[in-house]
Amino acid sequence: MEIGPFLDAIKETLDISVSYFTSPQRRTYFIYLISSSILAYYVYYKSKNKKSFIHYLFPKKVWLSNSAFVDYSILVFNSLFKVIFIGPYLILGLYIAFYTNEFLLKQFGYTTVTLGKTETLIYYTIALTVIDDFLTYIIHLLMHKVPFLWEFHKVHHSATTLNPFTQYRIHPVELLINNAKSLLVFGVLTGVFDYLSNHQINKLLFLGVNVFGFLFMLLGANLRHSHVKLTYPGFIEKLVISPFQHQIHHSNAPEHYDKNMGSKFAIWDWLFGTLVLSKSASTIYFGIDESESKFRSFTGNLLSPFQNIFTSIKHFVKKVTR
Numbered sequence: 001m002e003i004g005p006f007l008d009a010i011k012e013t014l015d016i017s018v019s020y021f022t023s024p025q026r027r028t029y030f031i032y033l034i035s036s037s038i039l040a041y042y043v044y045y046k047s048k049n050k051k052s053f054i055h056y057l058f059p060k061k062v063w064l065s066n067s068a069f070v071d072y073s074i075l076v077f078n079s080l081f082k083v084i085f086i087g088p089y090l091i092l093g094l095y096i097a098f099y100t101n102e103f104l105l106k107q108f109g110y111t112t113v114t115l116g117k118t119e120t121l122i123y124y125t126i127a128l129t130v131i132d133d134f135l136t137y138i139i140h141l142l143m144h145k146v147p148f149l150w151e152f153h154k155v156h157h158s159a160t161t162l163n164p165f166t167q168y169r170i171h172p173v174e175l176l177i178n179n180a181k182s183l184l185v186f187g188v189l190t191g192v193f194d195y196l197s198n199h200q201i202n203k204l205l206f207l208g209v210n211v212f213g214f215l216f217m218l219l220g221a222n223l224r225h226s227h228v229k230l231t232y233p234g235f236i237e238k239l240v241i242s243p244f245q246h247q248i249h250h251s252n253a254p255e256h257y258d259k260n261m262g263s264k265f266a267i268w269d270w271l272f273g274t275l276v277l278s279k280s281a282s283t284i285y286f287g288i289d290e291s292e293s294k295f296r297s298f299t300g301n302l303l304s305p306f307q308n309i310f311t312s313i314k315h316f317v318k319k320v321t322r
Contacts, residue, residue: 070297123193133265
């Protein structure tokens with residue numbers, strides 16, 4: 001066995017792990033962590049907490065909990081998973097863009113009204129933000145409602161404390177689904193706007209940081225997975241999901257199950273009846289049913305979904321063959 005490819009995979013894994021702090025496309029980019037800390041200070045100041053701000057922001061029971069170490073372990077594991085199973089297929093997004101553009105050319109010929117470069121980037125950014133957010137909501141809804149998918153999504157909800165890296169506490173199967181969605185949306189929309197702009201934009205520009213995504217992450221997205229209860233005024237929470245609204249989504253109280261599933265926009269939750277405003281909740285606790293203790297370890301989070309699905313299939317087969 002050659003050691004070269006193995007070392008390359010390890011290096012790429014480390015590079016991806018480090019990129020969580022150094023890339024503007026990552027939620028835990030150091031600039032976003034700084035801006036979130038500033039917003040956390042606002043919450044700290046308003047709450048008149050008697051602890052020091054450092055103790056408020058970095059409580060040991062959150063950052064050094066068993067749940068947190070599972071978060072960190074899954075982040076590193078998924079970095080390796082991306083290198084092996086996802087990285088080689090990212091080029092598919094550009095292939096989808098090419099074939100989408102070719103399809104439109106064959107069906108409609110060259111467009112008679114061409115978008116300018118600025119118009120293209122503005123409309124593309126808006127379309128990408130809205131459509132990707134809607135499909136993220138739909139997939140998230142399915143993750144909660146379809147038993148097979150819920151077994152994998154349980155990994156994210158099994159966190160009993162929240163920190164910014166809980167964002168990446170995702171089972172590899174869910175990671176594949178999320179990346180497939182993102183590649184499809186990126187590919188189709190890039191192809192459509194490449195066609196509408198008559199190929200004026202270098203496709204690599206479409207890969208840049210979305211300005212709406214940048215603002216979303218700059219304005220406290222990291223606090224969604226945290227103990228810091230940052231809320232927005234009620235009318236804003238009907239449009240945009242606040243950090244505390246997402247914490248309500250992680251609540252283990254039955255009345256909060258399957259609520260606030262939007263990523264950025266609350267409008268989808270309002271349309272589908274899954275919206276809960278911050279004012280309706282106070283003290284909340286995180287995690288899933290106590291009987292799911294196997295989700296408390298790193299290996300348990302990776303293997304338990306498959307074990308649970310296998311057990312369910314076995315029970316179903318026994319039931320229908322009686």
